[in-house]
Amino acid sequence: MLNLSTELARRQRENLYRHRRTLDSTTGTRALINGQEHLAFCSNDYLGLANHPAVVAAMQQGASRWGVGSGASHLVSGHSSAHHALEEELADFLGRPRTLLFSTGYMANLGTIAALCKRGDSLFEDRLNHASLLDAARLCQARMQRYAHNSVTALATRLAASTSDTRLVVSDAVFSMDGDLAALPQLAQCASQHDAWLMVDDAHGLGVLGRQGRGTLDHYGLDHDQCPILMGTLGKAFGTFGAFVAGSETLIEYLIQHARTYIYTTALPPAVAEATRTSLKLLQAEEWRRQKLQTLIKRFRQGATQLGLTLMDSTTPIQPLLIGNSAKAVAMSEALLQQDILIGAIRPPTVPDGTARLRITFSANHTEQQIDQLLNALEAVA
Numbered sequence: 001m002l003n004l005s006t007e008l009a010r011r012q013r014e015n016l017y018r019h020r021r022t023l024d025s026t027t028g029t030r031a032l033i034n035g036q037e038h039l040a041f042c043s044n045d046y047l048g049l050a051n052h053p054a055v056v057a058a059m060q061q062g063a064s065r066w067g068v069g070s071g072a073s074h075l076v077s078g079h080s081s082a083h084h085a086l087e088e089e090l091a092d093f094l095g096r097p098r099t100l101l102f103s104t105g106y107m108a109n110l111g112t113i114a115a116l117c118k119r120g121d122s123l124f125e126d127r128l129n130h131a132s133l134l135d136a137a138r139l140c141q142a143r144m145q146r147y148a149h150n151s152v153t154a155l156a157t158r159l160a161a162s163t164s165d166t167r168l169v170v171s172d173a174v175f176s177m178d179g180d181l182a183a184l185p186q187l188a189q190c191a192s193q194h195d196a197w198l199m200v201d202d203a204h205g206l207g208v209l210g211r212q213g214r215g216t217l218d219h220y221g222l223d224h225d226q227c228p229i230l231m232g233t234l235g236k237a238f239g240t241f242g243a244f245v246a247g248s249e250t251l252i253e254y255l256i257q258h259a260r261t262y263i264y265t266t267a268l269p270p271a272v273a274e275a276t277r278t279s280l281k282l283l284q285a286e287e288w289r290r291q292k293l294q295t296l297i298k299r300f301r302q303g304a305t306q307l308g309l310t311l312m313d314s315t316t317p318i319q320p321l322l323i324g325n326s327a328k329a330v331a332m333s334e335a336l337l338q339q340d341i342l343i344g345a346i347r348p349p350t351v352p353d354g355t356a357r358l359r360i361t362f363s364a365n366h367t368e369q370q371i372d373q374l375l376n377a378l379e380a381v382a
């Protein structure tokens, strides 16, 4: 029998124990904890839209019109014209025939992969893919092969050796704990050469990269044929909640029939869909948010290099500092908290053993002066 206390004690000993910090208020860049205000660098609200007055107002009006809950799953009576409009607007934005809303990104990944792959099929995943993509492999029972991070050669070898009828290659577009980009043009070419589907999870690229924030595929100039299955989340740069899959008419109809995490769960609150429609408009119109992020990223990377800190190969708002040892990463996160700076220590199993890190993220609402404050604090604790 699994001994829960022993297991918890082991986590403590190995500095892998997780604690939740309770925030009494937050604006994305600031967090109130135990009466003390902190400058926060750990939210995925990259564009600063989660607290935008227009997005908040859209949610309030949405709740007045629709109520708080959707009341049912999409296929029963939970699919509102607010959801439907959002699906159409997302499809327009991305230049894809259709999109399908899911209640979370985790469920979008589980449901889509399990609908497409079955026992006997083959799934090829980057070693650093998000946990939801890896869990999807267990759920669908396909043969999963993990290839070395961003190694298209390793992928090609595995694809060439595969005899499965259905082959699905899946990758994060921006790796969530490293901030680097997948080599999507090469992955797309490799998948097509070996007659495999390519699915890309653009949780961290949408809103941030590409023309008007159309994401990593747009950044690379890749079209629908080169990457037929695109998944995006709404809880990050969109600042709201939920997720979607974008693709062909046939793919979306197939998912409506077969994706169990779509069928057997309550639809997003329509008010969240209304808020997301507003945030989609802002995200496209306000180019300054993306420009501001680039300014902050550049300033941070220059400063951190001068301090001799170990940056990772990232051009995105995810700018982790590699620490290595979990105890040290936790100690640094605690020391930063003493300086009123909130940054999480990311440890195994979220990242590979020996690669604990401070996952620093930026928002368009941060100021250059706050970046300097962060650099000063890092200098003091390093």
Ligand SMILES: *Cc1c(COP(=O)(O)O)cnc(C)c1O
Residues within 6 Å of the ligand: 103, 104, 105, 106, 107, 109, 130, 132, 172, 176, 201, 203, 204, 233, 234, 235, 242, 243
């Ligand atoms: C956050 C994230 C998800 C999960 O999305 P949720 O909407 O938070 O469930 C999936 N994939 C990646 C790469 C993510 O970063």
